[in-house]
Amino acid sequence: MAKMKIENVVASTSLGQELDLTAIELALDGAEYNPQQFPGLVYRLKDPKTATLLFRSGKVVCTGAKSLDDVKVAIGKVAKDIEKAGIFITIEPNIEVQNIVASSDLEQEINLNTVAITLGLEKVEYEPEQFPGLVYRLDDPKVVVLLFGSGKMVCTGAKVPPDVVRAVDKIAAELRAAGLMN
Amino acid sequence: MAKMKIENVVASTSLGQELDLTAIELALDGAEYNPQQFPGLVYRLKDPKTATLLFRSGKVVCTGAKSLDDVKVAIGKVAKDIEKAGIFITIEPNIEVQNIVASSDLEQEINLNTVAITLGLEKVEYEPEQFPGLVYRLDDPKVVVLLFGSGKMVCTGAKVPPDVVRAVDKIAAELRAAGLMN
């Protein structure tokens, strides 16, 4: 069973109404809003350490959370901060996780050149002078795993934590079956 | 007494005669010569791992050696390789060390901000956002020491190994006298 650590959760929701981002920029301390650069307003919380993007449409994107619970806490705090500033909104708790980034460790060195040759270019991409990690794309779960020579891995694209565990276990099994790890 | 490790020795000498760098480029395997880019020819040895620059004038610069002996060995090998290629030269053993780069370690963390403030801008330069090391210039020996927050140091500009030891001891003594290290 793979050990893994969630490093980042990206989730979206909606506040159910149009937002005056210019007013919110003035009301929220530290808010960054440069519409000519990007249409979303960026608002950061120290705890949970997150960055939330607010859009004119009322749609919200929360990034940087370390757990699904933290996403809920962060969005709740952002909504409260907006209301405290006198801008009343209706909190819609319908939060959709869009991406989970997690790290894991095979706890042994892996020869990526051998992996790339053995598994073939159809399954993996490995261009060490461009990036030190081997890119491993899975169809089920539909995630992308970056595998490093140290045995450390990064899994991204997961929608739920079990996706990460299944992906890591699947790759470990495939490497073992091919004699590429013990 | 400071422990130190010589990381790089730069030395120069002369082969005593004009060199046809174009002919040498063809004769020496791996030689790089791009006169429009740099007037010297670059010739690398695997052992001792060095890069030697050969000039039309017969002047030679050897870089990368880890000891003074390695410089002699390297220049001797380069001369032999040139002669093996049928280009006869007279080896002039007058090798002059131009620079010794060495590393050392105070084996304790140093607060560089405090060092910079205490010793003053006349003696040291410290611009952490430009470079993480503090630049410490000594007049005797005339060397420059880069001091890092980890306590690790780099000494460059030395002509002989004792310069490095004296520099490191001098700085350690000054830091101790100022209460900046134990």
Added chain:
DNA sequence: GGTGTATTTATAAAGGTATTTAAAAAGCTT
């Protein structure tokens, strides 16, 4: 012509940057 800059090589230190992957949002440009 004489000072300056730059070019190249090696080397350590420890910060910074970049590289790659996924995902949503909304607005702009092709």
Added chain:
DNA sequence: AAGCTTTTTAAATACCTTTATAAATACACC
């Protein structure tokens, strides 16, 4: 419609920053 903009995050590489030093060229500047 596709691609860029922004935000976050891990992994491990390369490369940048700084210092000294010789060599011989090409530049610029006065």
